[in-house]
Amino acid sequence: MTTPSSPTRRRCLGAAGAALASVWLPAARVQAAAPAQPLPRLVTVGGGITEVVYALQAQDQLVGTDTTSLYPEAAQLTPKVGYLRQLSAEGLLALRPQAVIAPSDAGPPVVLDQLRSAGVQLELVPSTHDWTEVQRKVAAVGRASHRAGAALALQARLDQDWAETQNRVRRHSTAAPRALFVMAHSGSATVSGQQTAAHAMLTLAGARNALTSFNGYRPMTAEAMAAAAPDVIVTTRQSLDATGGEAAFWQRPELALTPAWRRRSEANTLVVLDALELLGFGPRLPQVVWHLHQQLVRT
Amino acid sequence: MNTLTRHTGLLAAYRRPTAARGPLVLWALAAALALSLLWSAGQGAYGLPLSQLPGLLAGALSSLPGEPSSAELVFFHIRLPRLVLAVAAGAALGLAGALMQGLFRNPLADPGLIGVSSGAALAAGVTIVLGAAWFPDWPRALGSWTLVLMAFGGGLAVTALIHALAQSDGGTRVGLMLLAGVAINALAGAGLGLLSFLATDEQLRNLQFWLLGSLGGARWSAVLLVCAVAALALLAGLRQARALNALALGEAQATMLGVRVEALNRQAVLVTALAVGAVTATTGIIGFIGLVAPHMVRLLAGPDHRWVLPGSALLGAVLVLLADALARTLLAPAELPLGVITALIGVPFFLALLRSAHGRSL
Numbered sequence: 001m002t003t004p005s006s007p008t009r010r011r012c013l014g015a016a017g018a019a020l021a022s023v024w025l026p027a028a029r030v031q032a033a034a035p036a037q038p039l040p041r042l043v044t045v046g047g048g049i050t051e052v053v054y055a056l057q058a059q060d061q062l063v064g065t066d067t068t069s070l071y072p073e074a075a076q077l078t079p080k081v082g083y084l085r086q087l088s089a090e091g092l093l094a095l096r097p098q099a100v101i102a103p104s105d106a107g108p109p110v111v112l113d114q115l116r117s118a119g120v121q122l123e124l125v126p127s128t129h130d131w132t133e134v135q136r137k138v139a140a141v142g143r144a145s146h147r148a149g150a151a152l153a154l155q156a157r158l159d160q161d162w163a164e165t166q167n168r169v170r171r172h173s174t175a176a177p178r179a180l181f182v183m184a185h186s187g188s189a190t191v192s193g194q195q196t197a198a199h200a201m202l203t204l205a206g207a208r209n210a211l212t213s214f215n216g217y218r219p220m221t222a223e224a225m226a227a228a229a230p231d232v233i234v235t236t237r238q239s240l241d242a243t244g245g246e247a248a249f250w251q252r253p254e255l256a257l258t259p260a261w262r263r264r265s266e267a268n269t270l271v272v273l274d275a276l277e278l279l280g281f282g283p284r285l286p287q288v289v290w291h292l293h294q295q296l297v298r299t
Numbered sequence: 300m301n302t303l304t305r306h307t308g309l310l311a312a313y314r315r316p317t318a319a320r321g322p323l324v325l326w327a328l329a330a331a332l333a334l335s336l337l338w339s340a341g342q343g344a345y346g347l348p349l350s351q352l353p354g355l356l357a358g359a360l361s362s363l364p365g366e367p368s369s370a371e372l373v374f375f376h377i378r379l380p381r382l383v384l385a386v387a388a389g390a391a392l393g394l395a396g397a398l399m400q401g402l403f404r405n406p407l408a409d410p411g412l413i414g415v416s417s418g419a420a421l422a423a424g425v426t427i428v429l430g431a432a433w434f435p436d437w438p439r440a441l442g443s444w445t446l447v448l449m450a451f452g453g454g455l456a457v458t459a460l461i462h463a464l465a466q467s468d469g470g471t472r473v474g475l476m477l478l479a480g481v482a483i484n485a486l487a488g489a490g491l492g493l494l495s496f497l498a499t500d501e502q503l504r505n506l507q508f509w510l511l512g513s514l515g516g517a518r519w520s521a522v523l524l525v526c527a528v529a530a531l532a533l534l535a536g537l538r539q540a541r542a543l544n545a546l547a548l549g550e551a552q553a554t555m556l557g558v559r560v561e562a563l564n565r566q567a568v569l570v571t572a573l574a575v576g577a578v579t580a581t582t583g584i585i586g587f588i589g590l591v592a593p594h595m596v597r598l599l600a601g602p603d604h605r606w607v608l609p610g611s612a613l614l615g616a617v618l619v620l621l622a623d624a625l626a627r628t629l630l631a632p633a634e635l636p637l638g639v640i641t642a643l644i645g646v647p648f649f650l651a652l653l654r655s656a657h658g659r660s661l
Binding site: 064067079080081082083085086087088089090091092093094095096105108109110111113114117118119215216217219 | 345346369372373377378442496504508513515516517518627630631632633634
C-alpha cells in the first residue's frame with residue numbers, strides 16, 4: 001500500500017482480472033468489477049461485429065464476446081460466451097448486458113427468446129456477404145451502444161473507402177484469375193463453392209471462383225481440383241500454420257495437378273490471409289479486399 | 300405345480316443375499332437426488348446463491364403485480380426448467396437402460412440398441428440439413444418444435460422397424476433383435492455421414508452439437524411434456540420388475556413361472572422407445588447414462604429388478620443433474636456440451652467400478 005497505483009491502471013487490472021475469472025472460474029460473478037456505467041453494456045458475437053465496437057471506441061462498454069472475436073487483441077481478454085449457435089441464456093445474462101449484437105443465425109432460438117423476455121436488446125445482422133452486411137453491423141452497434149452519431153461518421157468514412165477500393169479494383173483488373181479457396185484448419189482440407197463468404201471475397205477482389213458446380217464448402221479432392229484448374233490458391237494463415245508452412249502446403253497431393261502448382265516457383269501463386277480478416281466482413285473490408293486483389297493480380 | 304414351486308424357491312435363493320440392501324440403497328439414492336437438486340439449484344453463471352432461493356420463492360408465491368426481477372427470471376425461466384428436465388431425462392434414461400439390460404439379459408445393452416437414439420439422430424439430421432429444402436413450411440407453423448417432433452417420430456419409426464425385423468414364428472427373438480439393432484444403427488450412422496457431407500458449415504455445427512446433447516433449450520412447455528412421458532414410463536416400467544427377475548433365468552423358465560414373455564418384450568420396448576424418444580427429441584443425445592446407471596445400482600443393490608429399476612431411475616437423475624451443473628458452470632459464460640461431460644466423467648468412473656468388482660456383476 002506504500003506505492004498506490006493509478007486508478008486507471010487499477011481499473012484495467014480489475015477488468016482484466018474479472019475477464020479472466022469469468023472465463024476460468026466456475027460460476028464467476030462479474031458484476032463486482034464494473035463501475036456505474038451510463039452507457040449500455042454490450043455482448044458481441046462474431047469477429048466483424050466486435051471490430052466495429054472497437055472502431056467506434058465503444059470497447060469500455062464491451063462485457064463479453066464470442067470465440068471468433070480475436071481482433072484487436074484486447075478482444076481476446078473479454079469473457080467468452082462460446083459458439084454463436086450454442087449460446088447459454090444464463091451465461092449471457094450473468095454478464096448483465098443491455099444489448100447483444102450477433103449474426104442472424106445465432107441461437108438456439110429458445111435462448112434468444114429468453115434473452116428478449118429478460119429485456120435484453122437483440123440486434124441480429126443477416127450474413128449477406130456483401131457491403132450492406134458491414135453497413136448493417138455498424139448501424140446495429142451504433143444503435144445498441146447509443147453512439148448513433150459516431151456510427152454515422154464511421155459509416156461515411158467506410159463508404160468512401162469502399163467506393164475507392166471498388167474503383168481501384170475495377171480500373172486495375174485485367175483478366176480475372178481463376179482462384180480456389182482452400183481451408184485446412186484441421187487435417188483434412190475443404191474448398192469453397194458458391195454462396196460462401198470466401199466466394200464473395202474472391203469476387204469482390206476481382207477474381208473468379210474456380211469452383212462453380214456447388215454451394216458451400218466441400219472436401220478437397222485431387223480430380224475435382226484438376227478439373228477446376230485454378231491459377232491461384234487462396235488460403236488462411238491458420239491453414240498454413242496447421243499444415244506446417246508453405247512448402248508443406250504445396251505437398252498436398254490434391255493440388256499437384258493444378259496450374260497454380262505448376263507455376264508455384266515462377267510466380268507467387270499462393271495467397272495467404274488471416275481467416276478473420278478474410279471471412280469476418282468487418283470494418284477492415286475495404287483494405288482487405290484491396291490487399292487480396294493486389295496479391296491475386298500479382299500472380 | 301411341483302416345478303413351479305421349485306423354481307420360485309430358486310428365484311428366492313437368487314434374491315436373498317442382497318434383498319435386505321435394496322430398500323436402503325433406494326433411500327440413499329433418493330437422498331442423493333434431493334441433495335444434488337439443492338446443490339445444482341445454486342450453481343450457474345448468474346450469481347444466485349442458494350441463500351437467496353427462499354426469498355425468490357416467497358416473492359414468486361406472493362404474486363405481487365409488476366415486472367419480475369432478472370434474478371426471478373433467471374431462476375424460474377432458465378435454471379428451474381433445466382433442473383426439472385435433468386431429473387426427468389436422467390430418470391427416463393436410467394430406467395430405460397435397466398429395462399433393456401434386463402430384457403436382453405446382456406450387460407452391454409443400452410437404450411440406443413433398439414434404434415431409438417440413432418433413429419432420432421437421423422431424423423434430426425434430415426431436419427437440420429434438408430429441412431429448408433424439403434419441408435420449408437413446417438418451421439413457420441411449428442417453430443423449433445419441428446426438430447423435436449421429427450426426432451421423436453424418427454426414434455419411434457426405427458424402433459418399430461427393428462422390432463419388426465426381429466419377428467419370427469409369431470414371436471420376437473431377442474437375439475435377432477440385438478443384431479438387427481446393431482445393423483440398423485450402423486445404417487443410421489451411414490445416413491448421418493451422408494447428411495454431414497451434404498451439410499453446410501452451419502448445419503454441420505448444429506448437427507454436431509445436437510449429437511452431443513444439451514439441456515440449454517429447456518422451456519417449460521417441452522419440460523412438462525418430457526415429465527409426463529417420463530412419469531408414465533416409470534409407472535409402466537417399474538411394474539415389469541418381477542417379470543424381468545423371472546426372465547433372468549431364461550425365457551423357458553420365465554414362461555413356466557407364468558411370465559408372458561412376448562407381452563413383456565413388447566411393453567419394455569414401447570416404454571423405452573417412448574421415454575428415450577421424448578428425452579432425446581428435446582435434448583439431443585445424452586450418452587452413457589442408460590449404460591452406467593443400472594450397472595452402478597446392481598453393484599450396490601444386487602441384480603433384483605425390484606431395486607435395479609427404481610434405483611437406475613434415481614441414479615440416472617442424479618448423474619444428469621450433476622453433469623449439467625458442470626456443463627453450465629465449467630466454462631461460464633459459455634456452456635459445454637452435456638454429452639462431453641457424461642462421457643468424460645461417466646466412462647473412467649464406470650471402468651474403475653468394473654475393475655474393482657472384477658466384473659462380478661456381469
